[in-house]
Amino acid sequence: MNxxxxxxxxxxxxxxxxxxxxxxxxxxxxxxxxxxxxxxGLLMQxxxxxxxxxLDKTLRTFAPKEVRETILGSLLPDGAxxxxxxxxxxxxLGILYLxxxxxxxxxxxxxxxxxxxxxxREFDQAQARVAPERVTMLARGIIQLGQQVGDVKLAVKPLHxxxxxxxxxxxxxxxLHGLFVTACVASRQFxxxxxxxxxxxxxxxxxxxxxxxxLDNLVYHYAGGTVYAxxxxxxxxxxxxxxxxxxPALVPSAVQLEAGKKLILVQLIKDGKSNNxxxxxxxxxxxxxxxxPYYGLTRHYPQQQAKLEQLVExxxxxxxxxxxxxxxxxxxxxxPRWAIKKLTGTYLTLSVSEIGKTVNMAGKDEAVQRxxxxxxxxxxxxxxxxxxxxxxxxxxxxxxxMKRMLSKTEVDNALKEAQQQAAILxxxxxxxxxxxxxxxxxxxxxxxxxxxPGGPDEELLFDVTPSATWADDA
Amino acid sequence: xxxxxxxxxxxxxxxxxxxxxVPVDENHPFDLETYIAxxxxxxxxxxxxxxxxLAPSIAPQALQLAVxxxxxxxxxxxxxxxxxxxxxxxxxxxGQLPSASEVAxxxxxxxxxxxxxxxxxxxxxxxxxxxxxxNMIKESIRMAHRDLGEFYRSVGxxxxxxxxxxxxREFCTTNQHxxxxxxxxxELLIEQRNYSHVxxxxxxxxxxxxxxxxxxxxxxxxxxxxxxxxxxxEKYQTKLDFALALSQLGQGMYEKAAHTxxxxxxxxxxxxxxxxxxxxxxxAVYGTLCALASMSRSAxxxxxLENETFSVYIEQEPYVRDIVDAYMxxxxxxxLDLLEKYSTRxxxxxxxxxxxxxxxxxxxxxAIVLYFQPFSSIKLERxxxxxxxxxxxxxxxxxxxxxxxxxxARVDSQHKILKAKQVDPRAQxxxxxxxxxxxxxxxxxxxxxxxxxxxxxxxxxxxxNQKQDSAAMASASQMSDYIQIGD
Numbered sequence: 001m002n003x004x005x006x007x008x009x010x011x012x013x014x015x016x017x018x019x020x021x022x023x024x025x026x027x028x029x030x031x032x033x034x035x036x037x038x039x040x041g042l043l044m045q046x047x048x049x050x051x052x053x054x055l056d057k058t059l060r061t062f063a064p065k066e067v068r069e070t071i072l073g074s075l076l077p078d079g080a081x082x083x084x085x086x087x088x089x090x091x092x093l094g095i096l097y098l099x100x101x102x103x104x105x106x107x108x109x110x111x112x113x114x115x116x117x118x119x120x121r122e123f124d125q126a127q128a129r130v131a132p133e134r135v136t137m138l139a140r141g142i143i144q145l146g147q148q149v150g151d152v153k154l155a156v157k158p159l160h161x162x163x164x165x166x167x168x169x170x171x172x173x174x175x176l177h178g179l180f181v182t183a184c185v186a187s188r189q190f191x192x193x194x195x196x197x198x199x200x201x202x203x204x205x206x207x208x209x210x211x212x213x214x215l216d217n218l219v220y221h222y223a224g225g226t227v228y229a230x231x232x233x234x235x236x237x238x239x240x241x242x243x244x245x246x247x248p249a250l251v252p253s254a255v256q257l258e259a260g261k262k263l264i265l266v267q268l269i270k271d272g273k274s275n276n277x278x279x280x281x282x283x284x285x286x287x288x289x290x291x292x293p294y295y296g297l298t299r300h301y302p303q304q305q306a307k308l309e310q311l312v313e314x315x316x317x318x319x320x321x322x323x324x325x326x327x328x329x330x331x332x333x334x335x336p337r338w339a340i341k342k343l344t345g346t347y348l349t350l351s352v353s354e355i356g357k358t359v360n361m362a363g364k365d366e367a368v369q370r371x372x373x374x375x376x377x378x379x380x381x382x383x384x385x386x387x388x389x390x391x392x393x394x395x396x397x398x399x400x401x402m403k404r405m406l407s408k409t410e411v412d413n414a415l416k417e418a419q420q421q422a423a424i425l426x427x428x429x430x431x432x433x434x435x436x437x438x439x440x441x442x443x444x445x446x447x448x449x450x451x452x453p454g455g456p457d458e459e460l461l462f463d464v465t466p467s468a469t470w471a472d473d474a
Numbered sequence: 475x476x477x478x479x480x481x482x483x484x485x486x487x488x489x490x491x492x493x494x495x496v497p498v499d500e501n502h503p504f505d506l507e508t509y510i511a512x513x514x515x516x517x518x519x520x521x522x523x524x525x526x527x528l529a530p531s532i533a534p535q536a537l538q539l540a541v542x543x544x545x546x547x548x549x550x551x552x553x554x555x556x557x558x559x560x561x562x563x564x565x566x567x568x569g570q571l572p573s574a575s576e577v578a579x580x581x582x583x584x585x586x587x588x589x590x591x592x593x594x595x596x597x598x599x600x601x602x603x604x605x606x607x608x609n610m611i612k613e614s615i616r617m618a619h620r621d622l623g624e625f626y627r628s629v630g631x632x633x634x635x636x637x638x639x640x641x642x643r644e645f646c647t648t649n650q651h652x653x654x655x656x657x658x659x660x661e662l663l664i665e666q667r668n669y670s671h672v673x674x675x676x677x678x679x680x681x682x683x684x685x686x687x688x689x690x691x692x693x694x695x696x697x698x699x700x701x702x703x704x705x706x707x708e709k710y711q712t713k714l715d716f717a718l719a720l721s722q723l724g725q726g727m728y729e730k731a732a733h734t735x736x737x738x739x740x741x742x743x744x745x746x747x748x749x750x751x752x753x754x755x756x757x758a759v760y761g762t763l764c765a766l767a768s769m770s771r772s773a774x775x776x777x778x779l780e781n782e783t784f785s786v787y788i789e790q791e792p793y794v795r796d797i798v799d800a801y802m803x804x805x806x807x808x809x810l811d812l813l814e815k816y817s818t819r820x821x822x823x824x825x826x827x828x829x830x831x832x833x834x835x836x837x838x839x840x841a842i843v844l845y846f847q848p849f850s851s852i853k854l855e856r857x858x859x860x861x862x863x864x865x866x867x868x869x870x871x872x873x874x875x876x877x878x879x880x881x882x883a884r885v886d887s888q889h890k891i892l893k894a895k896q897v898d899p900r901a902q903x904x905x906x907x908x909x910x911x912x913x914x915x916x917x918x919x920x921x922x923x924x925x926x927x928x929x930x931x932x933x934x935x936x937x938x939n940q941k942q943d944s945a946a947m948a949s950a951s952q953m954s955d956y957i958q959i960g961d
Contacts, residue, residue: 200919204926214932243920248927249934256934280924282934346876348886348893390888411904418911421918428922 039074043082046094056130059097072101083115092127095119100134103141110145113154120161128166133211135166136175143183153187156180163196167208170199174209177201178219181227190227197224197236218244218255225262229327234270241266245285246278252285258322260285264294265327272338274298293318297331302338305360336361336368337375344381344393352389365389495566496529502818506532509819510539512753516628517665517824518543519552525822526559530567533560534577541578548592549630550585592629599625616645623658632666652682653710660717664751667825669724676714683707712743716752720825723760728833729768735761736777736784752825755790759819760826762794766801766809767836771844775802806841807862813837842871843880851893854885865890 042062049055062068075081083102086095099119102111128135139159146155159180167174177196184193201220206212225240244259260277267274274295277286289295293315300307312319312328319325339359343350356368372391375381382394432438498504506525510518522540526533540556557574564571603618619642626635639659646652656679663672687707719734738744738761741754748754765778778784778798788795793816800808813820813834820830845860846852858868872892875881883894927933 201923202919202926204923204930204932206930206932212930212932214927214934217927217932218934239916239920243923246920246924247934248924248932251934253934278920280921344884346873346884348884348891349888351888354887393884414908414911417915421915424922425918 039071039082042071043085043094046086046091052093052127052130055093059093059131069101069105072097073103073105081111083111088119088122089124092119092124093130096123096128096131096134096138100138100141103145104137110148116142116145116158117161120158120165123165125165129208132166132174132209135162136179136211138162139176139179143179146183146187151187152183153189155183156187156189156192159183160192160196169203170196171201172203172205172208173201173212173217173220175211175213175216178216178223181220181223185223185226185230188230190230193224193227194231197227197240214247214253215255218247218253218259221247222255222259225259225266229262229266234266237266238263238270242278246281248280249282249285252282252288256282256285257288260289261292261294261322261324262327264289264298265324265331268298268301268331269327269334272302272334272341274301294324297328301331302335302342303360305332305335305339308332308335336371337380340372340375341381344383347393349390349392352385352391355391496818496821498529498531498818502815504529504532504818504822506535506539509822512749512755514749516547516549516630517751519547519556520665521822521824523556523559524824524827526556526563528821528827529818530563530571533563533571537574538578541580545581545584548588548628550588550592551630553580553585595625596622612645612647616642616647616651619645620655620658627662632662636662649682649686653679653686656682657710657713660713661747661751664717664720667724669721672717672721676718679710679714683710708739709743709745712739713745713747715739716744716747716757719760720752723764723825723829726829726832728764728829728836732761732764732768733777735764736781738783738787740783741786753790754787756823756825758784758787758789758791758794759823761787762798763820763826763833763837766798767833767840771802774798801837801841804845806845807860809841810838810861838871839875839880842875846872846881846883846892846894849892849894850896851891854890854892857892 042059045058045062046055049058059072082098083095086098088095096119099111099116139162142155142158142162143152146152159176163174163176163180164170166176180196181193184190201217204212204217221240221243225237225244228234228237228240241259241263245256245263247256249256263277264274277289293311296311296315297308300311302308309332312332316325319328336359340355343355343358352365352369352372355372356365359368361368361371369385369389372381372383372385376383376385384392384394386392496502510522513521519540522536522543525536526540529536537556537560541553544550544552544556557580560571560574560577564573599618599622603615603622606614606618619638623635623638623642626632626638636659639655639662643652643655646655656675659675660672660679663669663675715734715738719731719738722728722731722734735757738757741748741757744752744754761784762778765774769777779802788798793812797809797812800806800812817830817834820826826833842857842861845857854865854868854872857872858865861868863871869885869887869890872881872883872885876883876885881892882897883892885892
């Protein structure tokens with residue numbers, strides 16, 4: 001009886017419209033003098049205002065900040081769901097506001113899954129683009145909902161639709177990218193993410209997406225790399241992690257450090273050795289990586305397996321804490337393969353037992369034989385294994401794909417791609433050349449007659465600058 | 475003194491892990507008497523000390539020679555150095571060598587006399603310097619410094635000697651003086667085997683030479699001065715080149731050293747340096763070994779065999795010509811045998827000692843590469859007979875060379891055959907071009923993205939976002955969690 005919860009609704013009503021139960025709404029409406037403060041009035045406006053910009057402004061400002069979301073997230077006085085009343089295509093903006101608020105305000109009943117899915121599938125792009133931050137909010141809400149229900153998988157489909165339809169093209173980076181791929185990873189739906197990931201990000205427009213932060217970029221590419229690593233598409237994974245590591249940074253972010261660790265492991269699996277980080281990567285990030293046990297792995301890879309295993313055993317805790325044990329073990333599994341692959345460059349024939357000796361698997365001929373067979377099957381090496389245990393390596397394996405490459409169309413394609421790249425660069429060059437910042441800087445430099453290293457001179461003002469100039473700037 | 479002879483053997487020890495004990499027998503002929511006869515002055519003792527440490531079998535003889543020779547010098551501190559080196563050699567092979575006192579006796583009377591004489595001479599020179607400094611006569615001060623430098627050098631105080639030489643520079647009035655100073659310093663540095671500073675003084679000397687040549691054009695100079703200047707230049711050029719070559723050898727830059735050694739002038743141009751620092755036979759050995767280790771066959775032919783000036787040097791050491799001839803006619807076994815036979819001679823050389831090992835390896839590797847060049851496949855057995863090794867040894871060497879990329883071939887370890895890789899240059903070119911293209915594209919893509927990020931100011935910044943970052947971290951580690959389970 002002395003439980004505070006069942007307090008009579010009258011109290012709260014007089015205190016202010018801060019509680020969301022739908023029963024209060026009728027009272028709220030009567031209390032407030034302005035009709036637009038109620039959901040009813042709002043619905044009227046949503047259906048009557050045809051200009052999305054104006055409607056956006058109304059929805060953005062119709063009520064004091066504290067209560068706005070609550071009202072948006074509530075039900076109609078008669079308990080009906082406002083979302084049912086509106087038409088998805090015609091009233092996209094309105095629904096966007098209502099839906100995102102509903103997902104945000106936990107107390108309001110969650111909208112049914114099919115409503116969300118339908119909206120994501122059919123919303124009107126032009127209207128939605130008026131309020132990009134509401135779209136982000138909606139996406140966050142969808143993920144939250146999935147987590148509450150305990151099935152993140154549910155979020156993947158609507159997020160995918162949202163992501164594919166919302167930006168002008170997939171090559172624009174949006175806050176949705178990171179959210180979607182993260183949801184994919186969390187629900188282990190790696191293959192779903194792949195088509196999105198395969199479109200490289202080339203456009204970043206903070207005018208379209210004002211709520212974009214550097215984390216959106218980092219998280220998207222980090223999660224993307226993780227997806228590719230899980231799909232064992234090492235090359236793409238390497239690319240993605242490298243983008244994260246090389247992202248512009250005054251101080252390295254923790255995501256970048258994690259990506260760097262994964263990058264090393266992926267490179268070990270992919271190439272048998274780790275390459276240097278890109279030159280433009282943050283200096284202290286490189287130092288931190290150099291001091292990590294991951295770098296220690298690269299020193300012994302792939303020849304000294306005994307040492308590798310020792311190191312992994314010793315640093316097991318670190319690897320497990322970083323949740324990279326899976327990749328570490330994969331790299332370890334790949335080590336003998338790389339060692340054998342190196343042998344193909346040196347030997348023409350070698351007995352299985354000798355191979356075993358050089359890859360530290362002496363005495364385990366059967367295991368070595370199995371390994372070689374699997375490598376031959378996967379076309380990692382081009383070799384034959386005779387009955388008496390002699391492995392014959394054929395001509396350099398790396399030469400094989402070349403012979404296929406020689407077809408004319410492939411050469412043409414390569415040329416075309418190169419030309420495209422050149423065109424993109426030239427276009428960019430022009431843009432920079434006529435941009436206000438560049439001209440200002442160039443003019444200033446000229447005035448001061450200061451010629452620093454690589455500083456633009458008069459010729460560069462009018463001519464196409466060599467690529468080194470912008471590489472320097474970057 | 476202590477820096478010079480004490481340090482050098484220890485540094486050479488550091489380079490080659492075990493101090494080699496150099497044998498002297500019929501297979502490794504070495505005639506100490508004739509060898510040392512081509513040197514004069516202090517370097518004799520330096521070389522003998524070096525020999526004592528490396529070749530115990532002739533150490534007693536060398537010590538006797540050293541003790542005898544020391545008395546013609548004026549540095550009594552050389553005695554203990556020689557004896558210490560001998561004792562060390564004796565302790566390394568206990569029971570085989572008679573003790574130092576049995577081999578040679580130290581002339582104590584001479585020691586005392588020389589010390590006293592040195593003392594008085596030093597007093598005299600220092601007083602002279604002081605007087606000249608007071609009188610501010612530039613030229614005399616320079617000469618006083620120079621004399622003191624020479625004096626300290628002869629008694630083995632290299633540090634002080636160097637200080638006086640460099641100080642004399644402030645009082646040099648003509649280019650001739652600067653040149654003299656540079657040459658003295660160079661001598662000193664070479665004796666100390668302090669190679670890294672040698673090029674500095676060579677540049678200084680060359681600048682002085684250039685200025686002397688330019689000075690000839692001023693109004694005072696007659697027409698004759700210019701040709702005089704070039705003659706002057708020629709006179710010193712060989713010395714400077716030799717110093718440069720030796721410093722390059724000392725720093726392990728064999729190819730550069732080979733080129734410099736091979737362009738030296740006639741032995742006569744070395745002037746007082748021949749004998750005092752080096753014997754012309756030594757130059758033949760240095761130059762040839764460096765050339766064999768680093769130059770192509772055609773270069774060796776034109777630079778060594780057809781080089782008239784250098785053949786004058788080679789005449790001093792006829793076996794060097796044998797090595798080159800054997801090398802040029804592909805008799806590699808003979809080359810390696812000769813190198814082995816004269817390894818004693820090489821190890822016992824003061825300047826070459828620490829490089830013999832590397833040079834021999836380089837020559838051997840080049841020989842293998844050269845030998846294999848014309849073949850598309852060859853039995854390892856045949857190679858083993860040519861090089862005089864076992865098949866296993868050949869395989870080991872060849873595998874090492876393949877892995878370092880010197881030989882483009884692969885080993886058929888079953889049939890013991892070395893087979894050249896067949897490369898299709900056309901296919902390779904295409905593959906390379908395509909690879910470069912795709913790499914460039916992906917690099918471009920990443921850089922452009924990076925640029926756009928920068929333009930949009932999406933840059934990782936520290937404090938404000940720390941919280942956000944850690945949140946992202948949590949989700950990141952959560953993500954990798956799944957991967958781990960997956961694999």
